[in-house]
Amino acid sequence: MNDSAVRILRTALRTVPDFPKPGIQFIDITPVLQDPGLFALAIDLFCERYEKLGLDAIVAVDARGFIFGGAIARQLGVGFVPIRKKGKLPYRTREQSYDLEYGSATIAVHEDALRPGQRAALVDDVLATGGTAAAAAQLIVSLGAELAEATFFVELGFLNGRAKLAGLPMASIIRID
Ligand code: AMP
16 A cells, blocks of 8 residues: 555544543544545545455445445445444345444344345444444345455554454554554
8 A cells, every 4th residue: 555645644634532422532534535635545545455356336334434435436436335323224124233432333234235246345434443344244244245355444453443353354544553
C-alpha cells in the first residue's frame, strides 16, 4: 500500500476523547470525507486492494461503512449490499447479534442479498473490538457467499479486534496501536 497516502490520511483523522461515552477515543472520519482529494484517496486505496479479488459485491455496515462501501462499489462496478441494524431492512432478513465497544446490537441482511458462491468484500470505517465485523462476516457466510476480504479504513490495534476475525482474510488501511 502507498505509505505516503496512508500517512496523509492518518494525519487527517480526528480523535475525539470521551465520545459517545467516557473512556472512548472516537475516531472521526469526517475530515477525510469533507476533503474531496482525501476521500478519493481513501476509496482508491480500498479499490487497489480489490482489483484482483474478482468481487461480485461490496458489503458494508450501517452507517459509516455505507459512506465508503457505496463509493467503492461504484468505482469497482459491482453491487452494494447493506447490513443494517435489526428492524431497518424491509424484506426477509437473516439476523446476527453481537457486542460493541459500547453496548450491544443485532444486525441484519436481506436473505437474497448475495447468492451462494458470490465473492464479497466487507467494508467498515473502524475495526474496534471486532464484534460488528465478526457478526457481519457470519451473515455473509450464512448466505453461502465467500468473504474475499474484510477491510477497515482504521484498525484500533490495541483493542485486538483481529482476534474475532481469526481465520478470515482481513486488512486495514490505517492501523492505530
Ligand atoms: P466493534 O464492533 O467494537 O469493532 O465496533 C465497530 C463499529 O463501531 C464500527 O462500525 C465503528 O463505526 C464503530 N466504532 C466503535 N468504536 C469506535 C471508535 N473508537 N471510533 C469510531 N467508531 C467506532
